[in-house]
Amino acid sequence: MPRGAIVSTMKKSSFVCLLAALAFLASLGVAAAAPIDFAAFRSLVSLSSPRVSPDGSTIAFIRGIQNFADDRYDQTLMVIPVSGGTPRALTTDLAAGVSAPAWSPSGDRIAYLAQGSDGQAQIFVVSANGGAPQAVTAAKNGVQHFVWSPDGQQFAYVTPDDPPNADAIKRHDDLFDIHDDGYLTAAPAVASHVWIVSANGGTARRLTHGSWSVLEYPPPIVGGTVAPSWSQDGTFITFARAANAHAADTDRSTIATVNVKTGAVRSVTERTHYEYQPVFSPDGTTIAYLSYHGPTPLSDNDVYAVSARGNNDRDVSAAIDRDVQDVEWMPDSRSFLALADDGISVGIWQQPLIGAPHRIALGALNPSEVSVGRNGTIALIASDATIPSELYVLKTVAAAPRKLTSFNARLSAYQFGRVRELRWTGPDGQVSDGVLTYPLGYTPVKKYPLFIHIHGGPEQASGAQFIGQEVGMDRQIFSSHGYIVFEPDYRGSDNLGSAHMHAIFGDPGVGPANDVMAGIAAIERLGIVDTSRIAIAGHSYGGFMTTWLASHHAIFRVAVVTDGAVDWKQTYSLSADGNLAWARDSLGGGPWDSATADLYRTGSPISYVKNMRIPTLIFSGTSDQTVPITESYELYHALKDNHVPVRFVGIPGAHHFPADPVRIERLYQILYGWVVDHMK
Secondary structure, eight states: OOHHHHHHHHHHHHHHHHHHHHHHHHHTTOOOOOOOOHHHHTTOOEEEEEEEOTTSSEEEEEEEEEETTTTEEEEEEEEEETTOOOOEESOOOTTSOOEEEEEOTTSSEEEEEEEOTTSSEEEEEEETTOOOOEEOOOOTTOOSEEEEOTTSSEEEEEEEOOOTTHHHHHTTOOOOOOOSOOTTOOSOOOOEEEEEEETTOOOOEEOOOSSSEEOOSOOSSSOOOOOOEEOTTSSEEEEEEESSSOGGGTTSEEEEEEETTTOOEEESSSOOSOEEEEEEOTTSSEEEEEEEOOSSSOOOEEEEEEETTSOOOEEOOGGGOSOEEEEEEOTTSSEEEEEEEETTEEEEEEEESSSOOEEOOOTTOEEEEEEEOTTSOEEEEEEOSSSOOEEEEESSTTSOOEEOOOTTGGGGGSOOOOEEEEEEEOTTSOEEEEEEEOOTTOOTTSOEEEEEEEOSSSSOOOOSSSSOGGGTTHHHHHHHTTOEEEEEEOBTBSSSOHHHHHTTTTOSSHHHHHHHHHHHHHHHTTTOEEEEEEEEEEETHHHHHHHHHHHHOSOOSEEEEESOOOOHHHHHHHOOTTHHHHHHHHHTSOTTSTTTHHHHHHTOGGGGGGGOOSOEEEEEETTOTTTTHHHHHHHHHHHHHTTOOEEEEEETTOSSSOOSHHHHHHHHHHHHHHHHHHOO
């Protein structure tokens, strides 16, 4: 039989089977699930900040609902028994920006941040049984982070200082020196410091002073900003100390402690860079923190443990060989839980201070946040590729996770394309992986258009979460409407170990592009891709990769670049949020260093944009200091001057991605429409 007849027969057979299946479902009174659309995603509920009560009986968390009428997220503080039951709301003012719940040591109250009457974030306290909340702070410049004292009598909190020239500003005598600041900087950099206040409110006492700052800006490459941590005996507070208040210098972060009585501050280690997220062990004897070694020697983000007295610091998580993102101490103070990307999943390891790590069995779940109670109860927010985030609990590290909430049950009415991990080897032997999603109703006898979404970072990873990284709704929307979706974790991604993550240093474009192209080739070998209909999109460094690939390879039909980094010199010179250090450390030096100056040109996608000929959609936030909108302007004008079809969409007030539901939905709608229109 001719090949065409075989394919025709197979298609006919598949069609007959489909009709039979639909008829069977109809006979049972079951309607076929419709493809998910943007309207369905409006019902998606977000969950965050799980916190186990001191006695292990209850979990507090934040529920977020998208309010499209007022273009905001309505956040509610809720509690639920570990044994199960109906979640109960403790706050009712949905517009108050509720966040960061924290149980009192006795477990009778919960503190949280919310918008005060002055419009600033303040600490509030509410009874664990409900009732009227009490405002604790009236910090003039708002509260950034806070922590209970061990006896429950006080809070330590972090707040920005007043501008150093506050009086002069009133007279418009407000000229100021600019240092390593983002191009949108409009006022002097202001340091943040630690204050102490009674848990019942009243006059606060300033604890730390200086031109240095408690770290409150996103650091380069790895790490984050967290609340200070109080030692169990109430004597010390530990925090990440930035060398100054400038957002671009967050690589110069070290671990410090402050004496609560005297205000004396001292460094915990002898390092000068890349220390983040310190937390005291429950017994107060040890501080765990994250530290990044830098490009040499090869290393990811490891957990270090140091005596509270500041000696014998050592790397305790090297055996995990993954980029640890969060640390939660176990009650015995002899081990902790480490959260990290692993392949296309997110894993949690129990890591002893001495000994080998053990990965906790979570099945298909991918946790985004984890919390541990004093009795060892573990709460986590988790999702998988087809089930949105819910709250889960494990009574012990050996127990199976048990689901406590069903806020997103409505979305279970939809079917989603099958998701699997794809692994491949690049031309230089580099092994990479990625998320491959098949179209809804997939059959192997058909060829499908391919939508490629590339994550940013690059020290991040695409994984099998329901809403994963910047891909957002794209995976479900495109795969539910007939597209194969591919999310490659190219070299630089943090999910396959140190060697894979660090292979990008000094090779920002060629190596990663080869990885992506090898992944595309692996999919094409499956025989399911319509090779004339391949779209590519990416955000941030994903926008870098999108522009690089579209200007080096002719296989793509259409491109979307969102907040894309396309010019290393601009990234180095204009951005904030630690990107000056990120650019310098990623390429091995600055743009004026003789050894690296040429790489700032040859490693920038904008240098090759004359070869880019496909219709391109560009998004950029107008307040983006991470990847300045000027880079998007440069890309737009280059394409326009070369007579390439291009559309440039600005997102008012957005900093590296919109933060409100209306603009987020609109971005994805425009993106989807652009791709579909140009793939016909």
